[in-house]
Amino acid sequence: MTEPEPGERPATSGPVRVVAAGDHFVLPSLITAALRRELDCEVRELTLGWPLEPFGPVAEVTEASDAEEELIEALAGARVLVTQMGPVTERVLGACPDLRLVAVCRGGPVNVNLDAAGRHGVRVCYAPGRNAAATAEFTVGMLLAALRRIPQAHGLLAGRGSWEGAAYYTYEHSGLELEDLPVGLVGYGAVGSRVARALCAFGARVMVYDPYARGEIHGLRVDSLDELLRRSAVITLHARLTAETRGLIGARELGLLPPGAVVVNVARGPLVDEEALCDALEAGHVAAAALDTYAREPVPAGSRLFGLADRVVMTPHLGGASRAVARKAARIAAEEVGRWARGEPPAHCLT
Incomplete structure (x- = not known):
């Protein structure tokens, strides 16, 4: 034998x-x-x-x-x-x-x-x-929550019995809608492609940066990350964490976003320089972030993110939980x- x-x-x-x-x-x-x-x-x-x-x-x-x-x-x-x-x-x-x-x-x-x-x-x-379908659905949910301030309004009403969340109906504080919104996707794999299809159904103007993606895509293919960032009111990350992508979105990249942009990360925390993101949120250049993954997990008690609860939607790495x-x-x-x-x-x- x-x-x-x-x-x-x-x-x-x-x-x-x-x-x-x-x-x-x-x-x-x-x-x-x-x-x-x-x-x-x-x-x-x-x-x-x-x-x-x-x-x-x-x-x-x-x-x-x-x-x-x-x-x-x-x-x-x-x-x-x-x-x-x-x-x-x-x-x-x-x-x-x-x-x-x-x-x-x-x-x-x-x-x-x-x-x-x-x-x-x-x-x-x-x-x-x-978990591609579950993570894609969760990403869209987090994006909507950040754009329309759903967790903050819920916390005021259900948590404190306060109607103060009605202030989000004022022009100054009201949120963005997806229809006609320029949304940039970094990565177009199993999750990113599903998110792109969902956002197109909402009427968003979807752009994609992924140098490894082949074939047709839902949305407009953009040749460089810098171009995507300059043109996007929202960016959502779908890249794998590698030596090449670690720290992909740092202070320089955040600075390329239009003022008032929103950052969504349901991929891997270290794709984003967390300290640089906190700086951008505190300065008001980034208006909001929706995060399911972090530089360190569990998030340490002293994280600056906890002091930005009015601008950050946070969940404990639940994107694939179905x-x-x-x-x-x-x-x-x-x-x-x-x-x-x-x-x-x-x-x-x-x-």
Whole structure:
């Protein structure tokens, strides 16, 4: 019998041993149910703490639950791991010699040491697009909330019993509407393209800057970020966080926006220089911001953003939080495990 290639599953009889390391969003039970629709498997379930416990760096990986010990114990004898926040570090990989496949229930396997996985013969799959619709919808909701001052008016009336929010009906304080508004999108991937379609339906004048986008787009393609910023009353960010995009919107870029512009970020916090944004808000050059992601999460108690509540809509990284996302994430990951078990090429694999 020929030796299987590294990372491939050799022909064996009996069920595959899988660890479903879910959390309080992508439930282990959802992963197990999806797996059992794909293959014969023995599943050990593990519940990690996210989002009730924040993720963070763990050893050499980012955005993971601090649970190396629990994961190593659960993976004893397992060939497959399906997880969203499990820390797949060099230490975990080295302690789990039977492991051959990691399927991550996220748009990118940032919780996996890919180099170490390759050295240990472990394939790594992921679930792109699982939260694209939810994040796009949330982005539009945040944009509308910022433009029309919905949270501030709600806080005054429901929180304080005050009718002071009626002042937002004055010409000076009333908000903007999307129809005919120039809105610039930075990034046109799975989320950005959906946001563009939604905004076009509102009648907004959509412009897009994305040097990697190919084919037709909804809206006007703009050749440079600077041009987009100069022409946009609102910008909304949809780029991935990379070395190239970290700090993409800083003091210089914010200064290019027209006075009174609005900034929306439901992508990744470090795309924006948070201190520069606070400066622009305090100076009044940026009229409002809607933020779901931040330079540090959870947002530190001393953040300047908390002092700008009249101009900033803030949510705690909820853009991808829908029940449909949890189900889709489990299904996409389980389908990858099914392909691997049948010896078929994976659809979304990095190693």
